[in-house]
Amino acid sequence: MTQNLISLAKLGKSQRCIVRTxxxxxxxxxVELEAGELERRILEIGIIEGVELTVLHFGLINRDPIxxxxxxxxxxxxxxxxxxxxxxxxLLNQD
Amino acid sequence: xxxxxxxxxxxLHQQEHKIKAHHQQHPQELRxxxxxxxxxxxxxxxxxxxxxxxxxxxxxxxxxEKKHGYFSTPQNTMITLVDLxxxxxxxxxSPDEKVTRDVVLNQFNEEESIDxxxxxIDATNLSGCLRLILELxxxxxxxxxxxxxxxxxxxxxxxxxxxxxxxxxxxxxxxxAATQKQGIYELASELDKxxxxxxxxxxxxxxPTPEMVRSYHKRxxxxxxxxxxxxxxxxxxSNKIDNxxxxxxxxxxxxxxxxxxxxxxxxxxxxxxxxxxxxxxxSAQDYVASIDPHSFVISLLANGxxxxxxxxxxxxxxxxxxxxxxxxxxxxxxxxxxxxLMDKLMGGVGLHGRAFIPLLSSFACAIPGIMATRTIExxxxxxxxxxxxxxxxxxxxxxxxTLLISAFIPVKTIWGFANLQGLVMFAxxxxxxxxxxxxxxxxxxFFFRGDRQPLIxxxxxxxxxxxxxxxxxxxxxxxxxIKRAGTIILSVMIIIWFLSSFxxxxxxxxxxxxxxxxxxxxxxxxxxxxxxxxxxxxxVVALIPGMAAREVAVSVLATIFALSGSEDAVRQSLATxxxxxxxxxxxxxLITWYVFAPQCISTLAVAKRETxxxxxxxxxxxYQMILAYAASYAIYHLTxxxx
Numbered sequence: 001m002t003q004n005l006i007s008l009a010k011l012g013k014s015q016r017c018i019v020r021t022x023x024x025x026x027x028x029x030x031v032e033l034e035a036g037e038l039e040r041r042i043l044e045i046g047i048i049e050g051v052e053l054t055v056l057h058f059g060l061i062n063r064d065p066i067x068x069x070x071x072x073x074x075x076x077x078x079x080x081x082x083x084x085x086x087x088x089x090x091l092l093n094q095d
Numbered sequence: 096x097x098x099x100x101x102x103x104x105x106x107l108h109q110q111e112h113k114i115k116a117h118h119q120q121h122p123q124e125l126r127x128x129x130x131x132x133x134x135x136x137x138x139x140x141x142x143x144x145x146x147x148x149x150x151x152x153x154x155x156x157x158x159x160e161k162k163h164g165y166f167s168t169p170q171n172t173m174i175t176l177v178d179l180x181x182x183x184x185x186x187x188x189s190p191d192e193k194v195t196r197d198v199v200l201n202q203f204n205e206e207e208s209i210d211x212x213x214x215x216i217d218a219t220n221l222s223g224c225l226r227l228i229l230e231l232x233x234x235x236x237x238x239x240x241x242x243x244x245x246x247x248x249x250x251x252x253x254x255x256x257x258x259x260x261x262x263x264x265x266x267x268x269x270x271x272a273a274t275q276k277q278g279i280y281e282l283a284s285e286l287d288k289x290x291x292x293x294x295x296x297x298x299x300x301x302x303p304t305p306e307m308v309r310s311y312h313k314r315x316x317x318x319x320x321x322x323x324x325x326x327x328x329x330x331x332x333s334n335k336i337d338n339x340x341x342x343x344x345x346x347x348x349x350x351x352x353x354x355x356x357x358x359x360x361x362x363x364x365x366x367x368x369x370x371x372x373x374x375x376x377x378s379a380q381d382y383v384a385s386i387d388p389h390s391f392v393i394s395l396l397a398n399g400x401x402x403x404x405x406x407x408x409x410x411x412x413x414x415x416x417x418x419x420x421x422x423x424x425x426x427x428x429x430x431x432x433x434x435x436l437m438d439k440l441m442g443g444v445g446l447h448g449r450a451f452i453p454l455l456s457s458f459a460c461a462i463p464g465i466m467a468t469r470t471i472e473x474x475x476x477x478x479x480x481x482x483x484x485x486x487x488x489x490x491x492x493x494x495x496x497t498l499l500i501s502a503f504i505p506v507k508t509i510w511g512f513a514n515l516q517g518l519v520m521f522a523x524x525x526x527x528x529x530x531x532x533x534x535x536x537x538x539x540x541f542f543f544r545g546d547r548q549p550l551i552x553x554x555x556x557x558x559x560x561x562x563x564x565x566x567x568x569x570x571x572x573x574x575x576x577i578k579r580a581g582t583i584i585l586s587v588m589i590i591i592w593f594l595s596s597f598x599x600x601x602x603x604x605x606x607x608x609x610x611x612x613x614x615x616x617x618x619x620x621x622x623x624x625x626x627x628x629x630x631x632x633x634x635v636v637a638l639i640p641g642m643a644a645r646e647v648a649v650s651v652l653a654t655i656f657a658l659s660g661s662e663d664a665v666r667q668s669l670a671t672x673x674x675x676x677x678x679x680x681x682x683x684x685l686i687t688w689y690v691f692a693p694q695c696i697s698t699l700a701v702a703k704r705e706t707x708x709x710x711x712x713x714x715x716x717x718y719q720m721i722l723a724y725a726a727s728y729a730i731y732h733l734t735x736x737x738x
Binding site: 036079082 | 434
């Protein structure tokens, strides 16, 4: 399980990945939430270990925020790169 | 379709007997909470069930709307349907979201308890909705599930084993398509079975930890494996639209084009009915005034009530236009995209992406702008947006700007292409925007210091707005606005009319009557305060009724300088009079004052209503006053020195 995990924040357009872990300690800039809250919000919206994600869109400035699509139900979720940094993913090969 | 019958567990059967006994003695009433995650069609279902029988109030202490709707079931049970904010979990993330939890768990002392929870789930995204259902089950309150958007799900090819699903969830499931009003009758009939259940619910709900969220998800996954007999197609067209609308560059261009259209609509389309309304009120005022020019009651009616309420109601077309745009942007699912596109730009001054639309609406009028801040979920972000909304140049400033610019700014071309008058107008708009952004930054820093709120936002698939729903939603702001114009604004107008009419001019007086009135006396008394920024007493007097509506200042100045004639003629001759009366420094100072000053009581009243406290309107008033005074002082002295 320790093979090349990278943060979701580093992904480029159309890249696919599988969520492996969510670790709040990786957050670059603090957000105004109590501990565990950001993790719960990410989980609640459907980004959870084992889910496949595809990066679909990003904003103009610094390519931020990003929009990812959940593999299992097609939901599109916008998330800032700052918050996406706590989501560690395994990159899938481009077909 | 009647799978819910098999579901009746024993307790329910026992309770049914009790209900029947109860039935004969009491009128049947049931309080039902409507709960669902955002974008599941909850509001459409609410409107389909209750129509226009809705009441909106605020929960004490929070800025969340308390929305109640009423309808009766086939067996004449009176249902009070409590619409709760869309939520992913019962756990409270913010003071606002606490409302959902507190109403469901009956922690609001003022609230009666909830008899039944009506949970809405999206048939095109079952896996995203079921976790909330599992959480709601824990509360022990009887649960009825509406499987909404079933028409869309069928179109996309989703098939579910509903019998299995309702067995696994242990609650009845009714298929609905709220936009088509399908399943509404069945839903109401289902609620009939829960009449006056009584009895204590055993609440086992506790705030889920991240681990519990994971296990809920696991359970959802198991349920989906069993009940989803056919997986539908993803919303491909929605993705295709997003490829254009969320394009990093063209997406912003399209957003600007949409906003430009909205601007156009408010400034030009809405001005046609606005002109008609204005005409109606003007002739009504003239007609009433002509009945008896000396009667005090007639004067109050004509110049206080009709002119006052009229000057506010003429903004109704603009408010309807802005509201229509906002409703359409919300209902189609574009609003979330606008927040995505604007997030980084607005984030630079600490504003939320969603603050963009309310601020834009404020260019028409700060009142609908402030009302539109309801789409901002976070309280702090919302208050900052409300505080800076009055700095956006509203349409009521335009008559004043136009008058002063035409009187004091020469018509000439500079830099080879730009019209100086147009340039000044542009500068006034820009001054409003820039000071607004700077103030947002300052407020964030002083009052709401802290880290940013995260952005984790679902972008719902695009939907065609439903005409009935748009109409129901459009009536709400209109109703609220008219109600306010008839109450708060009306009373303020009467007070201002009174202040400007009493005491009347003495016999043989040569000056206009307002000079002798309380407003005139107060104006002269306050004038020394405004002398440093170059205002003479006439300006100060005009500013007082101008508090009711900014543009009123123009007609008051006309009254003071004893002009008469048609409105255009007055404006023409007033410009000439003002050129002789005021120095250019005074004029520049007054224009600057109008950019910043809190010259609108209605805005302050709406800010009070929306924030539920006087604190923020007072802060708004004070900071705008300081800003206006400082800026006018600077401009007055700069102009004196250089021109």
